[in-house]
Amino acid sequence: MDLELAGRSVIVTGGASNIGRGIALAFADEGARVWIADRDAEQARRVAEERSGLVAQETDVTDPQSVSRLVDAVVADAGTIDVLVNCAGWVMDRLFLEQPRDEWQHEIDVNFWGFLNCTRAVLESMTKRRRGRIVSIASDAGRIGEFREAVYSGTKAAVIATSKAIAREVGKHGITLNVVCPGVVPPKREATGTGSMWSGELAQMYSDEMLQKVVRAYTLRRLGTPEDIANAVLFLASERASYITGQTLSVDGGYVMA
Numbered sequence: 001m002d003l004e005l006a007g008r009s010v011i012v013t014g015g016a017s018n019i020g021r022g023i024a025l026a027f028a029d030e031g032a033r034v035w036i037a038d039r040d041a042e043q044a045r046r047v048a049e050e051r052s053g054l055v056a057q058e059t060d061v062t063d064p065q066s067v068s069r070l071v072d073a074v075v076a077d078a079g080t081i082d083v084l085v086n087c088a089g090w091v092m093d094r095l096f097l098e099q100p101r102d103e104w105q106h107e108i109d110v111n112f113w114g115f116l117n118c119t120r121a122v123l124e125s126m127t128k129r130r131r132g133r134i135v136s137i138a139s140d141a142g143r144i145g146e147f148r149e150a151v152y153s154g155t156k157a158a159v160i161a162t163s164k165a166i167a168r169e170v171g172k173h174g175i176t177l178n179v180v181c182p183g184v185v186p187p188k189r190e191a192t193g194t195g196s197m198w199s200g201e202l203a204q205m206y207s208d209e210m211l212q213k214v215v216r217a218y219t220l221r222r223l224g225t226p227e228d229i230a231n232a233v234l235f236l237a238s239e240r241a242s243y244i245t246g247q248t249l250s251v252d253g254g255y256v257m258a
């Protein structure tokens with residue numbers, strides 16, 4: 001199936017690491033031009049060197065002015081934004097009663113404000129062109145509420161509900177919004193930078209023993225890969241998915257069957 005993504009202009013937030021990197025590389029392999037919009041400029045540059053068609057653009061999704069500079073740069077270069085993938089995110093696994101408020105705030109800022117800032121910013125251009133695809137990476141936590149991820153679950157549920165609400169408003173302009181919910185996708189060491197949530201305490205929490213437990217809970221008995229997530233994202237970003245909007249797809253080896 002030809003996804004007809006060649007020549008499309010694509011923004012992938014959080015594209016410097018793990019899942020976002022996998023998505024950026026997959027779009028590049030289809031011939032798209034991809035802006036890696038990430039706070040971790042050094043790692044974004046490293047990923048941009050992996051394929052032609054990739055551009056690193058230092059961006060903080062929590063800062064509307066930074067997002068505005070990103071959108072201006074893409075429109076100045078490509079004339080339009082065809083696809084936005086909201087992938088930048090952050091989580092720290094702790095019991096709700098033990099999680100400090102600054103971690104709540106950081107999860108809300110990156111996961112929900114980041115989604116709002118980027119989605120709002122690209123809709124101007126997409127509405128004018130009467131075409132656009134927005135695919136946001138949430139999490140199964142946002143569908144079922146995950147142990148030790150209370151506030152994170154709330155931010156991802158917000159991404160799911162808000163995507164549906166905006167989808168209803170902009171469908172008449174030919175714009176779709178859909179959400180992909182990965183299960184656990186541990187990164188390869190070389191595929192993350194210092195900006196990754198996996199570069200600190202979180203990686204230690206996901207020990208080999210813990211990951212084996214996760215595998216046993218997954219129907220297909222394996223962990224996800226960035227490529228698994230990218231396959232779903234590329235389809236939803238393509239013309240082949242032009243009649244699909246407001247949907248939430250778990251890509252998690254059959255963990256959540258909602």
Ligand SMILES: NC(=O)c1ccc[n+]([C@@H]2O[C@H](COP(=O)([O-])OP(=O)(O)OC[C@H]3O[C@@H](n4cnc5c(N)ncnc54)[C@H](O)[C@@H]3O)[C@@H](O)[C@H]2O)c1
Pocket residue numbers: 013014015016017018019020037038039040043059060061062087088089090091110114137138139140181182183184185186187192193194195196197198
């Ligand atoms: N990996 C998993 O197991 C998993 C599971 C479910 C959902 N998710 C979601 O998938 C997405 C990607 O996860 P990942 O494992 O690739 O994470 P990651 O931490 O490895 O990568 C996230 C990237 O986002 C960037 N980033 C963070 N804050 C930013 C900001 N304010 N502005 C711009 N960039 C910023 C980081 O620099 C990093 O490069 C996240 O939204 C996450 O919540 C991941």
